[in-house]
Amino acid sequence: MNRAEKAALQLQAVAVLRMLKRPRTYEELAETTGLPAGDLNRYVNGHVLPGPDRAREIVNGVGRDALADELQSRITRDAEGYVDNSAIVFDQSFLDLVAPVAAESFGFETPDVVLTAATDGITLGAAMASFFDARLAYAKKSKETAVEEFIESRQRLASGIELTYYLPASAIGGGETVLIVDDLIRSGETQELLLDIALQADADVTGVFALIAVGEEGLDRAREITDAPVGALEQME
Numbered sequence: 001m002n003r004a005e006k007a008a009l010q011l012q013a014v015a016v017l018r019m020l021k022r023p024r025t026y027e028e029l030a031e032t033t034g035l036p037a038g039d040l041n042r043y044v045n046g047h048v049l050p051g052p053d054r055a056r057e058i059v060n061g062v063g064r065d066a067l068a069d070e071l072q073s074r075i076t077r078d079a080e081g082y083v084d085n086s087a088i089v090f091d092q093s094f095l096d097l098v099a100p101v102a103a104e105s106f107g108f109e110t111p112d113v114v115l116t117a118a119t120d121g122i123t124l125g126a127a128m129a130s131f132f133d134a135r136l137a138y139a140k141k142s143k144e145t146a147v148e149e150f151i152e153s154r155q156r157l158a159s160g161i162e163l164t165y166y167l168p169a170s171a172i173g174g175g176e177t178v179l180i181v182d183d184l185i186r187s188g189e190t191q192e193l194l195l196d197i198a199l200q201a202d203a204d205v206t207g208v209f210a211l212i213a214v215g216e217e218g219l220d221r222a223r224e225i226t227d228a229p230v231g232a233l234e235q236m237e
């Protein structure tokens with residue numbers, strides 16, 4: 001890790017601690033993290049940065065658990081089990097915290113491009129792209145006017161409806177590395193279409209990440225298509 005990467009990790013740890021501190025006293029934060037309250041006070045107030053090893057533990061350990069709990073508490077489901085995650089996907093600063101935790105937890109390599117599906121994947125995609133200093137590309141269910149060439153992928157869904165995603169052909173270059181992300185993975189149909197788009201672009205997929213996986217079906221479907229790491233921050237039944 002070079003000096004800039006170390007500094008970035010230390011600042012991410014501070015951002016995670018600040019999020020955890022909001023509803024807690026320092027005593028409670030000490031209990032949650034297992035770190036001394038005095039140290040935590042200095043980190044949260046920006047007087048001292050946690051060392052790189054401690055920073056990694058915060059981001060990987062308590063950071064991941066805390067984000068997953070926070071995610072869980074903001075999601076609501078209707079009687080049919082459909083998920084409303086607008087309290088997550090509308091909150092860009094929360095997603096900015098998720099990006100380093102996801103990258104550390106699943107070992108995703110830095111990609112050239114983060115690819116997602118419009119609409120709800122866009123804010124997560126932007127957070128991940130900004131974290132990796134990568135480009136963002138999102139496939140849409142309609143064609144952008146004035147774009148001449150598209151990569152398109154079509155599938156007949158289990159429901160019988162046909163779903164097509166379009167990506168401007170210039171968004172991903174042949175041989176580039178692509179990380180596929182989305183807010184939610186349920187059947188895995190959307191991820192399959194995104195994986196197909198990456199394949200058509202001759203790109204190399206470095207991972208598939210979702211904030212929430214409902215059941216295992218979608219993750220398994222993605223794992224059948226790629227050997228790259230596939231994971232979700234939170235899994236629900």
Ligand SMILES: O=P(O)(O)OC[C@H]1O[C@H](OP(=O)(O)OP(=O)(O)O)[C@H](O)[C@@H]1O
Nearest residue numbers: 117118119120184185186187188189190
């Ligand atoms: O694993 P799957 O069964 O494919 O479901 C996951 C997809 O469903 C949602 O998008 P939706 O199609 O509702 O479009 P939206 O983002 O525009 O709401 C979500 O944002 C994922 O892209």
